[in-house]
Amino acid sequence: MVHAEDLKRRAAAHALTYVTDGMRLGLGTGSTARHFVELLAEKVHGGLTVLGVPTSEQTLAQAVSLGVPIATLDEAGPLDLCIDGADEIGPGLALIKGGGGALLREKIVASAAREMIVIADATKKVDVLGRFPLPIEVVDFGVAAITRQVVEAIRSAGCAGDITVRRDGDGHPFVTDQGHLILDAHLGRIPDPAALAAAVAQVAGVVEHGLFIGLARRAVLAGKDGITELEPGSF
Numbered sequence: 001m002v003h004a005e006d007l008k009r010r011a012a013a014h015a016l017t018y019v020t021d022g023m024r025l026g027l028g029t030g031s032t033a034r035h036f037v038e039l040l041a042e043k044v045h046g047g048l049t050v051l052g053v054p055t056s057e058q059t060l061a062q063a064v065s066l067g068v069p070i071a072t073l074d075e076a077g078p079l080d081l082c083i084d085g086a087d088e089i090g091p092g093l094a095l096i097k098g099g100g101g102a103l104l105r106e107k108i109v110a111s112a113a114r115e116m117i118v119i120a121d122a123t124k125k126v127d128v129l130g131r132f133p134l135p136i137e138v139v140d141f142g143v144a145a146i147t148r149q150v151v152e153a154i155r156s157a158g159c160a161g162d163i164t165v166r167r168d169g170d171g172h173p174f175v176t177d178q179g180h181l182i183l184d185a186h187l188g189r190i191p192d193p194a195a196l197a198a199a200v201a202q203v204a205g206v207v208e209h210g211l212f213i214g215l216a217r218r219a220v221l222a223g224k225d226g227i228t229e230l231e232p233g234s235f
């Protein structure tokens with residue numbers, strides 16, 4: 001049996017073939033992105049020149065520790081490519097992201113890149129998004145009121161389910177790199193991701209949600225039978 005970590009690393013290694021000398025790269029967050037940064041560091045030590053823009057403090061620390069040159073997004077300017085993982089990859093390469101809590105910076109960085117490639121083990125591909133809880137980043141003022149309005153918003157988009165405030169390992173509310181909280185919406189099924197994205201984005205106090213629609217141009221999926229590449233139209 002192939003271990004999930006091996007599959008993530010294979011997807012990351014394949015994505016590296018899209019990286020060319022001189023690129024300005026968005027560096028994702030999570031265990032799959034972590035493999036990518038490790039492999040990228042090996043290439044950098046072999047002479048590849050890149051500039052990385054990390055999507056989280058975690059990835060920033062990893063990149064610095066491995067000697068990958070980094071810059072802030074504003075220092076780097078427009079990015080050539082962003083490589084990141086995902087929690088679910090659905091039709092049209094619509095994604096659920098934010099399992100690691102970095103969705104806000106991840107979406108800003110992916111949006112600033114000419115192209116986003118999502119890397120994952122093949123189990124992340126789904127026919128309908130929503131089994132993975134949808135992360136919604138909110139300000140920490142009036143969380144109960146915000147949650148009630150998010151419930152209304154998800155209902156208006158044909159979804160239903162529990163919403164929980166994400167907690168860290170010590171039972172405290174999880175705080176994002178930007179100082180916000182995360183609501184996890186346990187929906188089971190998202191029949192119309194675009195409608196849900198639009199409805200949730202309208203709630204006052206919602207900073208960002210983990211639906212990434214129209215951002216990924218390519219998915220690199222590693223399964224036991226090898227690598228599969230998907231484009232939005234070839235899902």
Ligand SMILES: O=C(CO)[C@H](O)[C@H](O)COP(=O)(O)O
Pocket residue numbers: 028029030031032033084085086087096097098099100101102103106
């Ligand atoms: O969105 C993310 C972090 O906010 C990650 O990309 C997502 O959670 C996937 O992580 P992993 O590669 O560990 O499965």
